[in-house]
Amino acid sequence: MTGRRDVDEELRARLHEAAGAHEPDRARILARVERGMAGRGRDRPGHHGATRPPLLGWARVAGATAAVAGVLAVGGYAVASALKDDAPPQRSVATSPAPAPSREATTSRAPAPPADPTPSAPPGTETPEPPASSRPPAATGSATARPPVSAVEDGPLWSDGSVDPHSHDFWAQSNITLKTGEPLTALTVELVVAQTGGVASTGAWRSLPEEDFTFTVEERDGFLVHRWTLKQGRTVPAGEWMFAGQYDHERGDRDAGGDRYSATATAGSERLSVQGDFAPRDGGS
Structure with missing residues (x-):
């Protein structure tokens, strides 16, 4: 299991290096295409001086550029997929519902005294007695x-x-x-x-x-x-x-x-x- 993980890590490292080192020389590619198109034009009979490449040639240039961009995109996706597959899976934990409150049994005893209707005084204080005239x-x-x-x-x-x-x-x-x-x-x-x-x-x-x-x-x-x-x-x-x-x-x-x-x-x-x-x-x- 440890050997396979080492191989996977080495593969991802090489893919990263290849993706980072690969930088196509777009200007050089376009120059070669233009030179090829210009040479083809000079070989034609009746050619006088430099001629503008036909529309088809420019379409080929655009297609080559798009192909290069597609290769780069596919390579980046492959590297991201390799990195993502190695991530540990998420786990979920199931919890049991809280128990429902039980209902207290009733009794046939005499009525209980009611609770104190007013809050008690703070500790350490005394309730003053009313004056004798108000009793x-x-x-x-x-x-x-x-x-x-x-x-x-x-x-x-x-x-x-x-x-x-x-x-x-x-x-x-x-x-x-x-x-x-x-x-x-x-x-x-x-x-x-x-x-x-x-x-x-x-x-x-x-x-x-x-x-x-x-x-x-x-x-x-x-x-x-x-x-x-x-x-x-x-x-x-x-x-x-x-x-x-x-x-x-x-x-x-x-x-x-x-x-x-x-x-x-x-x-x-x-x-x-x-x-x-x-x-x-x-x-x-």
């Missing part, structure tokens, strides 16, 4: 009085209120947990959220079947009231159940001290009633 007044009235511990339990019905740990500076979720040792044939649950500024409902859910309840939410006397009512003919089985209300609020660590909940129920022929707030308490029975 919303705390809710007043009977709903602000903290119910006694005994009110969170009535017979087979026990209750507790808590602020969901996923709450943040712009959004919160209040959870009401009910435990019943007997089936309930009637149940109404109310979540009362104090209007501390910018409070607006963003949804609600419960761990019992949605079609078993009628749900409403309304503004009333400075509070946002969520209400779940068990439909007639439906039953809440014995067990532990949760009711949750979600809402936006003004930026900051919201005070849930004015929030309350209550629940009324029927177990057999007995009427039950519980109520409480959202301060931490030990679990019930």
Whole structure:
């Protein structure tokens, strides 16, 4: 393979030298042609002095010149072809297509809290607290009085209120947990959220079947009231159940001290009633 490459390189070198060294003497060729044509004219009878070569002679001169130019062109093309044939062939690389993005599976969990609607402050900075005069007044009235511990339990019905740990500076979720040792044939649950500024409902859910309840939410006397009512003919089985209300609020660590909940129920022929707030308490029975 190496010997053949050496022969090819030597051939190309000689072709280059031949093409460069070959320079036809066009003036000499034309002079010889003219002398030949002039001699032919003197041999003719009746010739007197130098005569102009006929048209045919000039056509031959032009043809000879064109032939020389053609030889030079063919030689140059042969040299270029010899050089081009030795160039390495171009290669193409095939690439596989990028994989299509996979679709995430959906779940039946409770709605996730929304993302922070405003950009966070740069590191090392603190958000100034609003002056006391611009803060919303705390809710007043009977709903602000903290119910006694005994009110969170009535017979087979026990209750507790808590602020969901996923709450943040712009959004919160209040959870009401009910435990019943007997089936309930009637149940109404109310979540009362104090209007501390910018409070607006963003949804609600419960761990019992949605079609078993009628749900409403309304503004009333400075509070946002969520209400779940068990439909007639439906039953809440014995067990532990949760009711949750979600809402936006003004930026900051919201005070849930004015929030309350209550629940009324029927177990057999007995009427039950519980109520409480959202301060931490030990679990019930």
